[in-house]
Amino acid sequence: MLLEHAYLNVPYYRNLFKEIGAKPEDIRDFNDFKLIPIITKDIIRKNFEDLMALNLSKDEFLPNSTGGSDGEPLNFYQDRQFENWAAAARIRGWYNIAGCEDGDSCAVLWGAMRDVKEDYSLIERVQIFFRDGLIPINAFNLSNERMLLFLKYCQLLRPKLLRGYVTAIRELAAFIEEYKLNFPPLKGVILCAETVDPDVQVYIERILNAPAYNTYGGRELSLIAMECSERNLHEVSENNYIEFEKIDLTGYQEAGNIIVTNLNNYAMPFIRYRIGDIGIPGSVDCCNCGRGLPVIDKIIGRTTEVFVFYDGTKSVGEMFIHLMKDFDIKEYQFVQVSDAKVVLRIKTEDYINEPLKKKIQFTYKKFLPENVKLEFERVDAFNKTVTGKFRFVYRNCPS
Numbered sequence: 310m311l312l313e314h315a316y317l318n319v320p321y322y323r324n325l326f327k328e329i330g331a332k333p334e335d336i337r338d339f340n341d342f343k344l345i346p347i348i349t350k351d352i353i354r355k356n357f358e359d360l361m362a363l364n365l366s367k368d369e370f371l372p373n374s375t376g377g378s379d380g381e382p383l384n385f386y387q388d389r390q391f392e393n394w395a396a397a398a399r400i401r402g403w404y405n406i407a408g409c410e411d412g413d414s415c416a417v418l419w420g421a422m423r424d425v426k427e428d429y430s431l432i433e434r435v436q437i438f439f440r441d442g443l444i445p446i447n448a449f450n451l452s453n454e455r456m457l458l459f460l461k462y463c464q465l466l467r468p469k470l471l472r473g474y475v476t477a478i479r480e481l482a483a484f485i486e487e488y489k490l491n492f493p494p495l496k497g498v499i500l501c502a503e504t505v506d507p508d509v510q511v512y513i514e515r516i517l518n519a520p521a522y523n524t525y526g527g528r529e530l531s532l533i534a535m536e537c538s539e540r541n542l543h544e545v546s547e548n549n550y551i552e553f554e555k556i557d558l559t560g561y562q563e564a565g566n567i568i569v570t571n572l573n574n575y576a577m578p579f580i581r582y583r584i585g586d587i588g589i590p591g592s593v594d595c596c597n598c599g600r601g602l603p604v605i606d607k608i609i610g611r612t613t614e615v616f617v618f619y620d621g622t623k624s625v626g627e628m629f630i631h632l633m634k635d636f637d638i639k640e641y642q643f644v645q646v647s648d649a650k651v652v653l654r655i656k657t658e659d660y661i662n663e664p665l666k667k668k669i670q671f672t673y674k675k676f677l678p679e680n681v682k683l684e685f686e687r688v689d690a691f692n693k694t695v696t697g698k699f700r701f702v703y704r705n706c707p708s
């Protein structure tokens with residue numbers, strides 16, 4: 310149905326079908342589906358107008374955008390049908406999964422300025438709480454004072470859920486642990502927007518004394534996957550059809566670029582869209598939770614979290630994080646700045662001495678191509694993405 314609509318009403322897809330010499334009725338199964346060329350953020354930017362459906366009225370086009378890990382935002386339109394399905398997926402993945410109902414109270418650690426303001430007046434807070442059941446705090450600026458205030462609100466309003474960026478929730482958990490504070494009893498913690506390190510997930514569960522559920526999504530596609538109580542990441546198949554485009558990644562034979570087709574947005578269809586993340590398809594056929602939805606084994610991370618070196622070697626960000634566990638540095642950032650240089654950024658207050666630098670260099674040398682240099686940089690604050698997400702590892706040079 311989506312293909313037929315795209316062919317009949319969306320100029321970009323009409324031309325695309327012409328180019329590949331096919332019509333929607335020629336696409337009969339998922340193998341045929343692979344004939345449709347993949348769409349990328351770049352293609353969307355260049356063909357913006359041609360991707361808009363001609364048969365929908367103006368008020369069906371709801372503007373939205375995503376920050377994009379490359380820093381360049383992507384604008385797009387979604388329709389009401391998309392929004393309704395997205396809302397349903399959020400209720401299931403953000404509330405039902407933890408045994409809660411839509412509208413149950415939820416404390417939110419979020420960064421995107423269009424969703425969460427820098428700060429709120431007391432009146433605004435009361436309004437947001439009674440209207441949406443939310444207790445928000447901006448994840449951009451998590452000073453001790455602000456976290457303490459947030460905890461006070463939570464003590465007072467007793468949210469059933471806590472949802473937010475993984476690193477922001479980890480920061481809050483570390484703050485609670487350090488000052489021996491308490492978070493009121495929760496039914497669950499919903500982890501969003503960043504790749505989840507299993508150790509961090511366990512830590513958050515221990516400090517907040519509640520199960521933490523991983524989720525995976527994007528503004529352009531809504532919720533793509535949600536974790537169940539059996540620790541399986543289920544695809545949200547009602548909203549998105551997922552494929553894995555095979556890539557050559559050392560140590561990860563099954564890994565692939567995640568390709569998503571959103572099934573509900575007719576205003577601006579994204580068919581076979583390369584979202585910019587790498588994942589591993591799941592091998593589980595049926596899950597003990599009873600859901601028949603397909604399972605993703607693992608989200609490895611953004612494609613910009615894979616370092617590509619001069620000799621073609623690709624190193625996954627996860628490896629850099631894993632090796633750092635041997636050193637007592639909680640916060641750091643690995644940035645690839647050229648095809649033969651990686652910089653490890655460490656905050657001034659955590660900065661390390663020469664022997665430890667040598668030790669770190671020695672550890673990483675074994676896993677990097679011979680001529681790749683690892684250097685150190687002392688910083689006052691870490692770089693975050695435009696929406697306030699923290700990245701432990703990112704590539705800041707062309708691949």
Ligand SMILES: [Zn+2]
Nearest residue numbers: 537541596598
């Ligand atoms: Zn399950």
